Amino acid sequence: MKSITDEKLQSLVEAALFIAGKPMTVQSLKQELLLDYQVTNKRIKQVLEQLTQDYQGRGIALLKVASGYRFQAIAEHSEDLSALFKEKSPRYSRALLETLALIAYKQPITRGEIEEIRGVAVSSHIIKTLTERNWVKTVGHKEVPGRPALYATTNAFLDYFSLTSLAQLPELMPISALSLGDHDTMPAQVSENR
Known part of the structure; x- marks a missing residue:
């Protein structure tokens, strides 16, 4: 098992959540992304808390939903962002x-x-x-x-x-x-x- 710095761990988790296309849990991050690293669940939770704080007041936020964590545009921009989608909402x-x-x-x-x-x-x-x-x-x-x-x-x-x-x-x-x-x-x- 390799060790990983806090900075690299945060950067890696952030990138994984950005590209995942689905919410990810602490367990899925640990088992799918950080398998080769010596990382505790507590450390992953701390990184997720830090990322949540880092994205406060920005156009996107890290949210916890039923299936895990995901990045999402903040609700106040939903009407303006809808112009970017060719398909209308059902x-x-x-x-x-x-x-x-x-x-x-x-x-x-x-x-x-x-x-x-x-x-x-x-x-x-x-x-x-x-x-x-x-x-x-x-x-x-x-x-x-x-x-x-x-x-x-x-x-x-x-x-x-x-x-x-x-x-x-x-x-x-x-x-x-x-x-x-x-x-x-x-x-x-x-x-x-x-």
Whole structure:
């Protein structure tokens, strides 16, 4: 095992997080990047804390999300940076967003339970879209006749919305505070956080 200076360790971790294309944990940094070096988890955490501080007040930040650490443009620049992307952010129907919210807040939940709360049928296209985005997965089956699938959110959902856990979801508004219109026709925009 080789030793490594603090400066080189910080530079190497910074470069790895910059090019990784996915969040990295302390363990993945240690096992994939620093395998040949004598580095403790505590030392890697200190480097991540230092990098987080170094990027404060800049255009990008080092964030901890559910799957690890990643660099991300700060939220206040998202509207201006959207001009750099040729593709527009996907537009999601209100029905899809309501279904996703119900899964996030009530998980694990069945399709029938979602329909009961929303008062309308949930199309298979909505569940398919959420599954293809890897925001939702089947986590089991409810022990009732027909054994319907139980749905829950994934770490990819948390990562997309820059959350480390479901506890960071905003508090639900009471139903009386919402003005619910036509569930399936009002489009809603969800913009990329990166």
